Amino acid sequence: MLDKLRKMFDDEVDSKDLAKERLKLVLIHDKINISPELLEEMKEELLEVVSKYIEVEANRLSIDLNQDDQSIALVANIPVKELRRRSLEDVSESD
Amino acid sequence: MDGKAIVITSGKGGVGKTTSTANIGTGLAQLGKEVVLIDADIGLRNLDVVMGLENRIVYDIVDVVEENCRLEQALIKDKRYSSLSLLPAAQTRDKTAVSKEQMVEVCKRLKAEADYVLIDCPAGIEQGFQNAIAGADEAIIITTPEVAAIRDADRVIGMLQAEGLGEPEVIINRIRMDMVNKGDMMDIEDMIEILAIKLLGVVPDDQEIVISTNKGEPIILDDSNSQSAQAFKNIVHRLEGEKIPLMSLEEGFMEKFKRILGLG
Numbered sequence: 339m340l341d342k343l344r345k346m347f348d349d350e351v352d353s354k355d356l357a358k359e360r361l362k363l364v365l366i367h368d369k370i371n372i373s374p375e376l377l378e379e380m381k382e383e384l385l386e387v388v389s390k391y392i393e394v395e396a397n398r399l400s401i402d403l404n405q406d407d408q409s410i411a412l413v414a415n416i417p418v419k420e421l422r423r424r425s426l427e428d429v430s431e432s433d
Numbered sequence: 434m435d436g437k438a439i440v441i442t443s444g445k446g447g448v449g450k451t452t453s454t455a456n457i458g459t460g461l462a463q464l465g466k467e468v469v470l471i472d473a474d475i476g477l478r479n480l481d482v483v484m485g486l487e488n489r490i491v492y493d494i495v496d497v498v499e500e501n502c503r504l505e506q507a508l509i510k511d512k513r514y515s516s517l518s519l520l521p522a523a524q525t526r527d528k529t530a531v532s533k534e535q536m537v538e539v540c541k542r543l544k545a546e547a548d549y550v551l552i553d554c555p556a557g558i559e560q561g562f563q564n565a566i567a568g569a570d571e572a573i574i575i576t577t578p579e580v581a582a583i584r585d586a587d588r589v590i591g592m593l594q595a596e597g598l599g600e601p602e603v604i605i606n607r608i609r610m611d612m613v614n615k616g617d618m619m620d621i622e623d624m625i626e627i628l629a630i631k632l633l634g635v636v637p638d639d640q641e642i643v644i645s646t647n648k649g650e651p652i653i654l655d656d657s658n659s660q661s662a663q664a665f666k667n668i669v670h671r672l673e674g675e676k677i678p679l680m681s682l683e684e685g686f687m688e689k690f691k692r693i694l695g696l697g
Contacts, residue, residue, distance in 0.1 A: 352616030358623050361580045365587050365627065 366403045366410060377401060384414065393419040434467065438540045438550040439672075440569035440598075444585030446556030448577045449606040452642060452651075453665075454553040455483045457573075459651040460669030462517035466548040469508065471520045471539070473565035474555040475530055478522035485512065485649025486519055495523035498535040504542055513654065528561040540568025549672075558592060566593065572601035573633060578608055578619045587628055602633035604668060609638045610682045621679075634668035636661050637682055 367373070381401045388394055395417040404411050441454045451474075458470045472480035475495065481487040492507035497520070504520075511517035520543070523530060543550045552569055555561035566572065572593050576586040586603065593601050605624055612618035625632050639661035645652040653665045660682070667677045 354613070354616050354619045354623070357580050357619050358627070361583055361619075361627060364580070364584055368584065368588065369591075 363403075370403065370410060372403075377403075385416075388416060392416075395419055434544075434546060434548060436467070436544045436546075436548040436550060437570045438544055438552060438568050439571045439573055440473075440552040440554050440566050441573045441575060442554035442562065442566065442589055442593075443556065443575040443582070444558060444589040445576075445582045448575050448582050449604075449636070450556075450575050451479045451483050451553050452646065453573070453575050453604060453606065453636075454480060454551050455651045456653040456662075456665040457669055457672070458517060458549070458551050459484075459511070459514065460653045460665055461549050461551075461672070462511065462514035463653070464669065464673065466516060467546065468517045468549045468551065469520060469543045469547045470518070471543070471550060471552045472522035473536070473552050473561065475522045475561065476524065476527045477555065478524050480519060480553050481509075481521050482649060483646055484519055484651065486521075487649070490521050493521045493523040494539065495526050495530045497539060498531050504539070528555070528559070528564065531564055533564055533567040536564045537568045558589065562589075562592075566596055566598060569598060572598045574601050574603045574628075574630070575606055576603060576624070576628075577606050578613075578624060583619075583624060583627060590628065590630060600631070602631045603628060604634045604636060605632070606636045607638040608635055608682065632679075633671055634664055635679060635682065636664040636668075 381399065384401070385394070385396055385399055389396070398415075398417045400415045402413050402415075404413050441450050441457070443450050454470055458468045461468045470480060470484070471494065472478050473494075474480075478493075481490060486509050489509045492502040494507065496502045497504050497507045508518040508520055511519070520539070540550055540552070550568075552565050554565035574586050574589060576582045590601055593599070603625070605621060608621070609618055613620045621632070621635055637660045639652070639659055641655065641659040642652050642661055645655065651665075652659060652662045653669075655662045660680070663680055667680060670677045
């Protein structure tokens with residue numbers, strides 16, 4: 339009980355939830371055999387490509403591997419600032 | 434008879450493979466089944482001491498495959514149940530002393546005489562593991578509520594699937610409900626969800642196991658019915674196809690009281 343109260347006040351996470359999160363991540367990485375460094379590299383390149391077309395908030399971009407049942411998905415969350423209306427502008431300029 | 438061979442494996446060492454093999458085997462013999470235990474951990478034999486049969490070893494599995502003796506000569510009869518016997522590992526040889534094919538052959542011959550052949554697998558995923566699983570029809574995974582043990586269990590499940598042992602079941606060993614309740618240990622649902630595998634049983638962490646191992650008497654023989662003995666009995670009945678619900682591992686009133694007061 340004292341532990342519970344202490345945790346409530348300290349805003350401390352249960353260590354079992356930490357274990358679970360770490361375990362899930364390590365299992366996904368074991369399975370697809372991709373290191374966090376490689377994932378980071380991919381993130382940079384992805385950002386480069388997407389930025390050609392859309393203005394994005396680079397610092398809020400996140401890439402994660404999620405697992406549900408048997409399949410693993412690469413989930414990218416890329417907040418958009420503004421669509422670059424380049425193609426439209428290109429058209430109007432050429433008129 | 435046409436029994437089945439079940440390998441008991443974990444990947445990680447020290448999670449309770451040998452203790453589980455001894456208890457499940459003894460439990461099946463208590464039900465009148467013909468059971469042979471194989472210690473596949475060549476070079477590091479342990480099952481003999483956990484069973485309390487270490488003084489009776491004359492021949493071992495390497496003697497059998499090298500034809501220094503007949504298979505029947507190497508089998509050690511249990512002190513308590515005549516339908517239970519042990520095929521010990523060699524202590525002075527290494528994993529290469531027995532090949533996969535030889536292991537398959539030994540299992541086949543034993544299955545012809547027994548209802549159950551239980552194979553105590555060495556830790557790791559190298560040749561000793563490959564040999565141990567070669568002759569098995571089914572697999573039981575032992576794990577504990579720790580990140581490293583579950584990671585290894587997951588890896589082993591993948592390797593078993595690759596070998597055609599596609600539907601292993603898991604025993605979660607050494608769970609401590611007081612820690613689970615405090616949020617300091619992963620609970621059963623968490624682990625089953627992560628491993629995506631069928632649960633065969635849950636064995637609580639129990640100091641009685643240490644005492645029983647000291648004596649060389651599997652805990653399942655214990656009449657006082659400690660929680661771990663009951664857990665192994667339930668596992669044995671489930672192997673026999675009975676539907677036994679998970680026993681309540683909740684703390685007793687006094688334990689809870691002590692924990693709340695910080696005395697636990």
